[in-house]
Amino acid sequence: MxxxxxxxxxxxxxxxxxxxxxxxxxxxxxxxxxxxxxxxxxxxxxxxxxxxxxxxxxxxxxxxxxxxxxxxxxxxxxxxxxxxxxxxxxxxxxxxxxxxxxxxxxxxxxxxxxxxxxxxxxxxxxxxxxxxxxxxxxxxxxxxxxxxxxxxxxxxxxxxxxxxxxxxxxxxxxxxxxxxxxxxxxxxxxxxxxxxxxxxxxxxxxxxxxxxxxxxxxxxxxxxxxxxxxxxxxxxxxxxxxxxxxxxxxxxxAAQELNLFKDGKFIADPFHPWAEGDDAGSVSYKHIPLAVFLENRDAVLANPHPVGLLVSPGDNVDLVKDDLDLFPSIAINFPAYTDGRGYSSARLIVERYGYKGEVRAVGDVLHDQISHMRRCGITAFVVKHEPTKKALEAGKLATVDIFYQPVGLTEVPLGTRPFLRRAVENA
Ligand code: SF4
CATH class of the missing domain: 3.40.50.620 (HUPs)
Structure with missing residues (x-):
């Protein structure tokens, strides 16, 4: 022994x-x-x-x-x-x-x-x-x-x-x-x-x-x-x-780059970006776009390698709700700072469908968005923007205390009466 x-x-x-x-x-x-x-x-x-x-x-x-x-x-x-x-x-x-x-x-x-x-x-x-x-x-x-x-x-x-x-x-x-x-x-x-x-x-x-x-x-x-x-x-x-x-x-x-921010630090990302022409039935450590998954569901289920799911603006998450737990990681694509549809997708996946795996933000991930992303259940961030990287490394994260559009069960909207606010705080 x-x-x-x-x-x-x-x-x-x-x-x-x-x-x-x-x-x-x-x-x-x-x-x-x-x-x-x-x-x-x-x-x-x-x-x-x-x-x-x-x-x-x-x-x-x-x-x-x-x-x-x-x-x-x-x-x-x-x-x-x-x-x-x-x-x-x-x-x-x-x-x-x-x-x-x-x-x-x-x-x-x-x-x-x-x-x-x-x-x-x-x-x-x-x-x-x-x-x-x-x-x-x-x-x-x-x-x-x-x-x-x-x-x-x-x-x-x-x-x-x-x-x-x-x-x-x-x-x-x-x-x-x-x-x-x-x-x-x-x-x-x-x-x-x-x-x-x-x-x-x-x-x-x-x-x-x-x-x-x-x-x-x-x-x-x-x-x-x-x-x-x-x-x-x-x-x-x-x-x-x-x-x-x-x-x-x-x-x-991980090609040496530590660009995945998770659990308070940057780590090597085991996943590689999806590329045009990739075969969903044989790729390894890639997030398969939702539309590609739907077209090739049987091949993906037969794929022996770890794969994730990529959800982009306009994708209908309801169509894959029963398959979410197949993936160890789900990437939410934020192609532009002004496009907030990823927040809704993340909330659906986490709050409505109870997904417990890694939910990561990819695309145009900037410092100011991260606290909002976290509120929606996103726990990992692929960051390319250098100032954002530096801010995260230095622990300088923006926080949000006033909620116009509360998410989950623990946030109350601005203007809520004090007794309701206390009830949430004591919950
Ligand atoms: S089983 Fe083979 S591939 Fe895996 S850690 Fe050992 S040497 Fe490396």
Whole structure:
């Protein structure tokens, strides 16, 4: 049974290294071996401000042995995607005990994200980038944002993309990625394991030379690249967490842009805009225009991917009232600031038909509209207008206290008698 500590909340500490310059940092440590790089990072440069990230895969024992040499209490984060081989979960326990690691922490995906985007658990098959995004990138991003740096087990020899990997990388959000094994060869890894008698992953002897989630990992043949068994047959080499070599953690699903304002912050939007010619029966993470849905209802119902509904001015929401709950997200289109028909559509969907999923505003979404949109049940906003973005980020939202046209059950119109107003306030 996997027994892992809960995720602690961390506050990001100011980075102390940026001024030194990443080039000089790599020059200083170029000649050092992996343990020395790790020791310097942990004890001098990023004291109590660095996390270790391990997949507990085929080569993980080497980095984790180094960690145990430097400090057995260092936080080691393991991405518990829920898709691992049982052998990997056993291996977590084996290495913890063998190396005496005391602070191995499982990072699990947000259950709401899994329910919303992967209710059947087969997203890896249809959209592996998105599957990795909700299971790896998002949970890890939330944690490493609280540290000044993090340590990875990546090596230059693994892929062409990693061929110039340095010991230290400065990310665009001012964090340090430390790669103590960057210069290790395949032979170095094997020699290190032998030298310290490190336990092998149970699947290694069965031909699994690089081990990730079970659905996306296969054994490799003699002479094949070690990572050839990862996402075999797909044009995919990285899970996303190391995708951006020089910059921040990659978000392939969202094209990096944080333009969806939801729950008080901007996040990566998993949905892409609907495009002319899209096929409603096979699109993934798109809001299907209501008219297209009506024409292709059977095909949409047979579509295995998560899709939303796009409601534009003039659409008759009554025609889809029985289908609303099929969609995890409904987008209300506000094509122009002066067009208020979206408010009525949102109220119908939320108040009359009791829709409980995400209702988002898209189109010409401006600061002054947002409080009105919220009153109508809209909870998420796709914002392109820069001043509006800045106002939202700064928490400067306009509010409405006087209602000429009240909505819902809790607003009373201007001029209502005091006893009625008190009744609503006390309700
Ligand atoms: S490796 Fe496969 S199963 Fe694991 S998160 Fe990525 S796509 Fe999903």
């Amino acid at each position: 996997l027994d892992l500590a809960p995720t602690p909340l961390r506050q990001h500490k100011p980075d102390k290294l940026r001024q030194l310059g990443i080039m000089s940092l790599n020059g200083m440590f170029d000649e050092m071996d992996g343990v020395a790089v790790l020791r310097q990072a942990v004890t001098e440069l990023l004291v109590e401000d660095v996390a270790i990230v391990s997949s507990f895969g085929a080569d993980s024992s080497v980095l984790l042995h180094m960690v145990s040499e430097v400090d057995k209490d260092l936080p080691v984060y393991f991405l518990e995607t829920g898709k691992h081989f049982p052998e990997t979960l056993d291996y977590v326990e084996t290495l913890k005990q063998h190396l005496g690691l005391t602070n191995v922490i499982a990072l699990r995906p947000d259950s709401k994200d899994v329910l919303r985007f992967d209710p059947k658990g087969d997203l890896w098959e249809t959209d592996p980038d998105s599957c990795c995004h909700i299971r790896k990138t998002e949970p890890l991003d939330a944690v490493v944002s609280g540290f000044g740096g993090w340590v990875t087990g990546r090596k230059r020899y693994q892929t062409t993309e990693r061929g110039v990997l340095p010991h230290f990388e400065l990310t665009s959000d001012d964090r340090i990625k430390v790669n103590p094994l960057a210069y290790f060869s395949d032979a170095d890894i094997t020699a290190y394991k032998l030298k310290y008698g490190l336990p092998e992953h149970p699947l290694y002897s069965k031909g699994y030379k690089s081990i990730g989630c079970a659905p996306c990992t296969s054994a490799v043949a003699e002479g094949e690249d070690a990572r050839a068994g990862r996402w075999r047959g797909l044009n995919k080499k990285e899970c996303g967490i190391h995708f951006d070599f020089n910059g921040a953690i990659a978000k392939p699903m």
